Amino acid sequence: MAAAAQSLPISIRGVSKHYGSVAALDNVSLEIAAGEFVTLLGPSGSGKTTLLNILSGFIRLGQGEVFFGDENVTLVPPHKRNIGLVFQNYALFPHMTVAENVAFPLNARKVPKAKIVERVKWALNLVKLDGFGERGAHQLSGGQRQRVALARAVVFEPKIILMDEPLSALDKQLREHMQIELRHLHETLGATTVYVTHDQREALTMSDRVAVLNHGRLIQLDKPRALYDSPVDAFVADFVGESTLLPVRRHDNESVTLNGTRLRTSRSLPPGDDLILVVRAEKLLPAARSASNVNLLPGRVREVVFQGESVAVFVELGQGQTVVMRHPTNQESLAALPTAGQETTLSLHPESTIVVPASR
Ligand SMILES: Nc1ncnc2c1ncn2[C@@H]1O[C@H](COP(=O)(O)OP(=O)(O)O)[C@@H](O)[C@H]1O
Ligand SMILES: [Mg+2]
Missing domain, CATH: 2.40.50.100 (RNA polymerase II/Efflux pump adaptor protein, barrel-sandwich hybrid domain)
Incomplete structure (x- = not known):
């Protein structure tokens, strides 16, 4: 964990979300420290994306509250939450250059032109894409696209970064390489990070703590080693390791x-x-x-x-x-x-x- 000044704690309090009779989330409470890297881990359909989208504001929760630091953000719309977001499918603007993609959040925030040039350069350097600014987004490999998506997510130095299976479209070797890089990036930036994966090894590799979800319930929240050595039930024991x-x-x-x-x-x-x-x-x-x-x-x-x-x-x-x-x-x-x-x-x-x- 690093630089608490660059981050905010997240408090998830008794959050539930139902779709008809399905409890996508069932009374989940979770305290994430400033600067912490917490992974939501669970099988498909366990509620990971739902919880992440509640943090981003894209989904309205049914019950409960979410705080970023002292601020109750439960009713704050997504664009006012100042969060860096990365998804599985890159979501780059294909007709824009790399630099234009990365500059997007800065333009939206009306940052002065000169400052934008400087910040884009900084972000591209951070994800090891120096000199790629003028390339078209469509001229990149999958790994490079995901780096651009990362640069775009961090360019405005958000205090909270949310990532939903950002590496699952990459092949195994690149994925494992990026896991370590993302971890280093987190150490550099110090932003509070909530990361979603269904891959237990990825969760153990990257996280300060891992939150295991099953059927919308938080089953165990622990450091990777504790999760492995002391699973709380058969589900966690089976899913991890x-x-x-x-x-x-x-x-x-x-x-x-x-x-x-x-x-x-x-x-x-x-x-x-x-x-x-x-x-x-x-x-x-x-x-x-x-x-x-x-x-x-x-x-x-x-x-x-x-x-x-x-x-x-x-x-x-x-x-x-x-x-x-x-x-x-x-x-x-x-x-x-x-x-x-x-x-x-x-x-x-x-x-x-x-x-x-x-x-x-
Ligand atoms: N928009 C929706 N409408 C109906 N059911 C949904 C919707 N989104 C998610 N669900 C259901 O909620 C549960 C959790 O989904 P999700 O959060 O996407 O899981 P995960 O990301 O862990 O795979 C699943 O049973 C899923 O089918
Ligand atoms: Mg999902």
């Missing part, structure tokens, strides 16, 4: 049973009887001969799949339950991996033995 979810029974306060095998956890179990064990693919290990102090899971290897940087090993634990164990492709870990058809024992450290309620 690669895991197998297995129903288990409570044994006592710190352990559960899976097919009669007792598994200890290093944290206290959640309340309720509907408990799910979250087995992260990379936390499973082939059990060392001397393994003690870990949970042991006997099984049979179904399949070993080479996938480039990692190898996935599918192990059937019994009763049709198959877990996936994933390891990096290096000599050391390859040598330790079992082969297809083999009986094996996997180990899971109590600290990596995550148990969540089926739902909250």
Whole structure:
């Protein structure tokens, strides 16, 4: 987080929005600090765009209030919110040059000509498009267009920037490159940023905190690491990271049973009887001969799949339950991996033995 002077906190208070009988948003409250980068993450239809459009003012909320700093903006129209916006589909003016596109918000704000030239140059430099000003918007690649859209969003130095899946039209390599660049851009600008994606890896890569939405409800708001290590329920555990979810029974306060095998956890179990064990693919290990102090899971290897940087090993634990164990492709870990058809024992450290309620 940087330069709080360049940013404003956002307070979303009890916001709901219905379309007929569909609750696009159901009583969502969220406090975003000045200068923070918060990502709205969730599957398609979970309400991400609806919430972003409520912040931009394009959609009227049904219930609740939105504050930017001390100002209640609930009824303020979009053009008076002074927000930088970036969408998935660039939305550049095709008949204009790059510079004209970027200058658009400044012209709309009646900024003096000389100042506009200076600001456009600054913004194009920021997105690494120096010298592209005179190009036609239609003469650019997808990645370049999205940079122009970014430059246009930040050229008037908004205190709040909203982005809705801005990278999802780009190919994987460019997308991953732009994720890091956007993160750096955020550090430079310091504006409070709300970013929408359905890609959990993108959310973990970019955000100070991630807000997970499902069916219009805010399920969990946490830092990336906490989201990954301590999902609040089976939905978050399944959506973030690669895991197998297995129903288990409570044994006592710190352990559960899976097919009669007792598994200890290093944290206290959640309340309720509907408990799910979250087995992260990379936390499973082939059990060392001397393994003690870990949970042991006997099984049979179904399949070993080479996938480039990692190898996935599918192990059937019994009763049709198959877990996936994933390891990096290096000599050391390859040598330790079992082969297809083999009986094996996997180990899971109590600290990596995550148990969540089926739902909250
Ligand atoms: N204009 C609309 N009319 C009717 N239903 C809508 C409208 N916009 C969104 N919805 C519904 O609201 C829910 C949330 O949509 P949306 O916010 O676009 O989700 P996301 O961006 O997470 O994919 C979905 O069920 C969607 O079908
Ligand atoms: Mg959307």
